[in-house]
Amino acid sequence: MTSSVVAKVKQRRMADLVSLGKRLDERGLMDYREAQVETGVVEKAEGSARIRLGKTEVLVGIKIGIGEPFSDVPNQGVLTVNAELVPLASPTFEPGPPGEDAIELARVVDRGIRESKAIDLENLCIEPGKKVFIVFIDLYVLNYDGNLIDASALAALAALLNTKVFNYEVKEGEVQIKPGYKSLPIRNYPIAITFAKINDKLVVDPQLEEEQVMDARLTMTIEKDEKVCALQKAGNGYFRIQQISEAAKIARQKAAELRKLVVKK
Amino acid sequence: MTSSVVAKVKQRRMADLVSLGKRLDERGLMDYREAQVETGVVEKAEGSARIRLGKTEVLVGIKIGIGEPFSDVPNQGVLTVNAELVPLASPTFEPGPPGEDAIELARVVDRGIRESKAIDLENLCIEPGKKVFIVFIDLYVLNYDGNLIDASALAALAALLNTKVFNYEVKEGEVQIKPGYKSLPIRNYPIAITFAKINDKLVVDPQLEEEQVMDARLTMTIEKDEKVCALQKAGNGYFRIQQISEAAKIARQKAAELRKLVVKK
Amino acid sequence: MTSSVVAKVKQRRMADLVSLGKRLDERGLMDYREAQVETGVVEKAEGSARIRLGKTEVLVGIKIGIGEPFSDVPNQGVLTVNAELVPLASPTFEPGPPGEDAIELARVVDRGIRESKAIDLENLCIEPGKKVFIVFIDLYVLNYDGNLIDASALAALAALLNTKVFNYEVKEGEVQIKPGYKSLPIRNYPIAITFAKINDKLVVDPQLEEEQVMDARLTMTIEKDEKVCALQKAGNGYFRIQQISEAAKIARQKAAELRKLVVKK
C-alpha cells in the first residue's frame, strides 16, 4: 500500500510487462505457480495440510469439538473458519485480533466450503438441538507471497479430506469417546481461483508484488460440477462484465487442474 | 470542548444573551424546542419511536428476548438500556465501544424508567428463577444537536408504549411462541427535563451550542404523580441549592406538557 | 527502565555500594526489610491480609465462589490468582487490563501455592464434575517499592490462613448456604524469596531503586519442608550456576524466618 514514487515506477513497469503478456517470474498470465500440498502434518489435529504455492505457505489445522447447534438449524453440525495472519509471515502483519484482511480471507474460504455443501453437516449432528460436532478450520498463514485465498482454500480442502472424527456413544446425555475414527463426510470439492487485474488485463494467482500494484482482485470458487459457489471482488478498482465472464471460463479450467492435487480418486 | 479564544468569545456572547433572558434561537429561557415523536418506525422491533427535538434526532428500538433473571429478583423481567452515539450523528462521535457520555446517557434513561417502575417487571416473569423476558431498549442517536437525555427518555417512553410482546406457552420447559401479541405492561410515565446553567442562569432543553458553553447540566426525571424519580448533575460547574429547587418546579410543568406528546388518554 | 545518563551514574553508584557489601538503606546484602502482616482487614472477603514490606504495600483479598471444575480434574476445587497493579500504587502503573508484569506476578504466586499443594483442592469439591468451590485470590498492589512477588506471596498465604468457607448443603442439585463457617484447608506454607543480581552480587528483597538497576532477578519459593516448589528468573541479565545454588541456600533460611510471621503454631 505504499504510494511513493518508487511504487509508481514499479507499478508502471509491472503494468508494461503484463501488457506484453509477461510476468515478473516469467509465468504466462494464466499460469498458476507450482503448488505442493502435504497432509497430516500436525498429528494432534484431527486434520491438517500444509501448502506451498510459490513462496506462499499456509498451514491449515482442523479440530473437531462438541457444542450446541444454531437454533435455526438444530440438526446440523457447525462449521467455523478462522484465519490468522501471524506476524512471522510478513513484515506487514501485526500481532493482535484479526483485521479486515484476515476476516475477509476466512469468510471467503468459509463461503466456498459452506455454499458448495462440501461438508455434510447433517451427518455431524449428535443430538438434535442439543449437541453437534463443531468443525474448526484454522487457516494459519506462515509466509505471505500473494494469493492467500486460493492457497488457504486448497489447503483447507486437503485438510478436510484428511480429517478423522472420533467415534462416540451417548450415555445419559453425555458424549463418550470410543476407540476408532471415521472420515469427515466430504461431499464436494470447492476450489478458489483468484485473478488480479493489472493494466486492464487479468492474471491468475497473483504473487505479492502483483497484488501490490493490482487495480482489483476477483476470486471465483468453483465446485466439482463446475458451478460457481462463491465470488469475491476486492481492491480499489473495478472489473468490466466481459472480464468477469472471461475469468469464469478460466476459473473452471484452473479449478479442475488444482482439484487433482488434493482429490485423489 | 474547544477551549480556544474563539470559544471564549462565543461563550461570553452566549452568556450575555442569557443574562438578557434571550437565546440564540430566540426561545425563552424556559421554552422547549418543538418535539415530534413518531412511533412504530421499525416494524421488526417489538417497539420503536423516533424523536426530533429541534435538530436532535434519536431512534429508540425495543427488542424482547428471553433469558435468566438476576438471582436477587428471580421473579422479575430484566430491563437493559444501551445507547449508541453512532458516528454519523456528529463529527465528534467516534466508532467503538460506548464512551462515558453514551454510558451516562443510557444509565440516566434507565434510572428514570426503573425507579418510576414504568415497566411492570413482575409481569414479565415466565418461570421464576429460570426464564424471564428481557426488555432491550436501544437508544440510537442519529443527529446530535444537544439534550440527548430528554430526547432519548421521551422516545424510549413512546417506544415502550408502542411495544408488543408475543404470546407464548411453556411446554416441557421450552418457551413456544404463539400467535398474537399483547402490550408491554407500562405503569408509569417518567419524563426527563434537562437544564443548563449558563452565566448563573438556568435554561431548559439546551441545544448543542449551549451545551458547549454551559457550566453545568441538571436532569430531573419526573413521574406521572409529579414525584422526582431520577436526578443527574453533570458538567464541570456547580449548582446552588436555590437553582435546584427552581429547576424542580419548572421540571414538573415541563414534564406534564411533554408527557402529553406520548401518553394519549 | 530509564536508560539515560543519570540512570547510568546511579547504576554505577549502586553497583559500587553493593560491591562493598552495602545498600542504599543500610541493610546488609542478605537482610530483608521489616514485614508487617495484618489479617482480616476486609471483612466482606472470605479472607484477607495486608502486608507492608518496607514501603511496599499489598492487599490480598480472597473470595470463595461456586463453579465448574476443570474437566481433567473433576473432583478438585479451582484456584485462580489475579494481580492488579492499580495506578495509585506507582506513577508507572497504568489503568487497563493486566500487563506482562501483573500477569507474571500472579502466575509466580499461583505456582508457589499450587505446586506446594498449599490448598487441599480435593476438599473443595461439592459435586464431582459439576460443582466445586473456586478460590479467587486477588493481589492488590497499593504501593510499589520493589519485590512485589515476595510481598504478595506472603500476604496471599496469610490471607489463605485467614479464610473461612461458608457451610452448605446440596438440595436437589442446588447449593444452599447454611449458617457457620469452617477454615479453608491449608496443608502447606510456601514462601517466595527474591534475589536481585547487581554488579554480579546477589541481594535479597530488592527495593524499587535496586530493581531499577539490577541485571536480573530470581525468585525461589520454598515450602514447609524446605523443598523448592517454584522458580522464576526474570530481567535482562543472567545468573551463574553457583549463584543459583547460593540463592537456594539463603532462600531456605529466609523462608523459614518469614514463615513465622504468618504461620503461628
Added chain:
Amino acid sequence: MPKKKVKKTANEKDIRHDGRKLNELRPIKIEVGVLGNADGSAYIEQGKNKILAGVYGPKEAHPKHLALPDRTRLRCRYHMAPFSVQERRSPAPSRRDIELSKVIREAFEPSVFTEYYPRTSIDIFIEVLQADGGTRCASITAASLALADAGIPLRDLVSACAAGKVDGRIVLDLDDKEDKEGEADLPLAYMSSQNAITLLQMDGMLTGEEFDQTMNLALEGCKQIYQLQKEALKAKYLEVKEAINKESEEQ
C-alpha cells in the same frame, strides 16, 4: 416450517411470494440530505430495509500516520442497529460487518476522485435501521448519494442491486425470505457511465449459464436504481433551489 408445494398456473409461476415479478425491484424510496450534522447524507427504504448513510469529509486524516500522500483515505463503517433484525444483536461489529465495510469501501474507491484531496480522509457511515435482505446493496445506493450530497467530486454514482436464484428461477432484488430459502444471491455494484463493476460477491450455486443470467439481471437492477438515485438528487436540488428562492422573495 413446512412449505406446501402448490401446482402453479402459467401466470403464477412468474409471481414471487410477495407478488413481485421475477425482474421487479422492491418499492424504493430515497431521500437525500436528511441529517443535520453530516456533510452529506441519504436515507433509503427498499422493501422493509431502512438505511441511513452519512458522510464526513474530506477532513484532515487522523491519526496523521494514516494520511496518504497522494490521495484521500476512504473509510467506511457498515453497522446494524441492535433492533434491526429479528433477534436483538450486539452493537459490537461482527465479522460480517467488518467484511462488508471493506467491500463497500472498495466499491466506492473507483467512483471518488481520491487524488483531489491528498492527506485527508472521507468517512462513510452506514446505519442499517431495519434489515430485510440486500442491505449491502441498498447501503451502497444510499451512501453514494451521501457522497454526492457532501459535494465530493465523483466519476459517477455507484448503484447496487442483487439478483439470485430462488425456487429455480433467476430473480431480482431478493428479500430476506428469498435470500434464506433461495439457492443463490449475487450482490453487484455498478458505475453506469464507466461500465464498471465495483462490488461483486456471491453465495450459493449457479451453473455458468445461470451465473451470466443472474449477473445481467443484477446489472439491469442497478440501471433502474441509477435512475432513482438521479431523481432523488434532483429532488434535493429543487428543494434547495426553492428554499433559496423563497428566502430571496422574503427579503
Added chain:
Amino acid sequence: MPKKKVKKTANEKDIRHDGRKLNELRPIKIEVGVLGNADGSAYIEQGKNKILAGVYGPKEAHPKHLALPDRTRLRCRYHMAPFSVQERRSPAPSRRDIELSKVIREAFEPSVFTEYYPRTSIDIFIEVLQADGGTRCASITAASLALADAGIPLRDLVSACAAGKVDGRIVLDLDDKEDKEGEADLPLAYMSSQNAITLLQMDGMLTGEEFDQTMNLALEGCKQIYQLQKEALKAKYLEVKEAINKESEEQ
C-alpha cells in the same frame, strides 16, 4: 428474606436497623497521606466502607493531544477491588464505574484552580477496598483530601454525603442494606464556602416536599463531614510538624 413488621414504640421509630438516629452519620475515620508514591493520598472508613484515594499531578499531559491549552485536565478513575463486594466482581471497569468516574471528576472540577496548570493533567485514583453503600460520596470525601495532600490549590474541600428515604423516613448516610431496601437515595457533593453543589444524583421516588427535605439533610451531612475533613488535614499537618521538630531536635 421475610421482614417482620414489628410495631414500633415512639422511640423505636426514630432508630435505624443499625441503631443510628435518622440524621446520624455512620462512624467515620479519615487519614491523610497514607501512600508512599502518590503525590497525595487519603484513606476513609465510613461504616464498613474502606476506600483509598491517590492523586498524581499536575504532570505533563500524556498523550499530548489530550493537553488543554488553558487549564489542567482532571482525570478520575473510580474502581472497586474484586473482593470489595459480596460476590467477587471482575476487575474490568463496569458501566457503573465509568459513570461514577465521570460524575466524581465533574464534582471536583469546580474545586480545583485548573487554570493554574495549563497543558498538564491531574489523576485521581479511587480504590474501593470494601463497599457498603455510599461509596461514591465517601470516595469524594477522601479524594478531595488527597488533592489537598498533593498540594493542589483548591477553592475549598469537596464534602459528600447521601440522604434518602427508608421505610417512609428521611434518613442520612444510607448503608448498603438501606440503599437496597429503601425508597430513595440521593448522593450530593458540596463545597461549603462556595455554597456549591458539585454532584447530585438520585435513585428512587420522592415527592417535592420529601425531595427538599432529603437534599437539606444531605447538605447537613456534608457540613459535618467537612469538619471531619478539616480535622484530618490538621492531624496530618501536626504530624508533619512534629516530625520536623523531632528531626531538628535530633540534629
Added chain:
Amino acid sequence: MPKKKVKKTANEKDIRHDGRKLNELRPIKIEVGVLGNADGSAYIEQGKNKILAGVYGPKEAHPKHLALPDRTRLRCRYHMAPFSVQERRSPAPSRRDIELSKVIREAFEPSVFTEYYPRTSIDIFIEVLQADGGTRCASITAASLALADAGIPLRDLVSACAAGKVDGRIVLDLDDKEDKEGEADLPLAYMSSQNAITLLQMDGMLTGEEFDQTMNLALEGCKQIYQLQKEALKAKYLEVKEAINKESEEQ
C-alpha cells in the same frame, strides 16, 4: 486412566514410557532459514513439538516513543496455533502466553549485542504448531538460530532444555505426559560460552539435592542441544555456499 504399578527389573527402571533413557533427549530435527519473508527463521521438531521461529529486525522502532536511546528493543511473541493442542484453543494470547513471551525475551537479552542498534527494535515471533511438553525450551532453541540467521550479532547461541522429576527419577527433556504426571519440571536456558543461565523456571517440588541434580541434568541437555544448533547453522551455511558455487558454475 488407572496406572498399573508393575514391578520393574533393574534395566526397566531406567527406561521411560517412550523408551528413552533417563538422560536422553527426544529426537530433535532443526532447520535454519525456512521462511521466505522473515529476516531470519528456524524450525524445530523435538519429539512431537513442531515450532517455527521468525525474526524481523533490527528496524526502526514503532511507535517511536518505544525506542530506546542506547540499545535495540527486543520484543517477543510466543504463540500457539489453535490446533496445536488436544482441545482447540482460542488464538487470543492467554496469560501463559504472555508470561512465556516475557521470560523468553529476557532469555535472549544477554545474548544480543543490543547496544549495536540504538533506537531500533528486533521482533522474535514464535509459533507453536504442535505442542507436546517443553515448548518454551524448544522455542528458545529455534529462536536463537532465527536470530543468528537474521545476522544479528550474538555473544553466543542460547540453548534450552528442561529436566524434571518423574516417578521419583530425575529425567531429561520431559514430554507432555511426563510433564503432566510428573513431580517437577525445570526449564532452563543457557549460553554455553558465557556460562550464563538466562531462563530458569520450575513447577513442582524438589529437595535441595534433587534440585541441584535436576539443574545439572538440564545443563547437560543444553550442551547437547548447543551442538545440534551449531550443526544446523553449519548445514545452512553449506547449503548457501553450495547454492553460490552452483550459481558461479552455471555462469
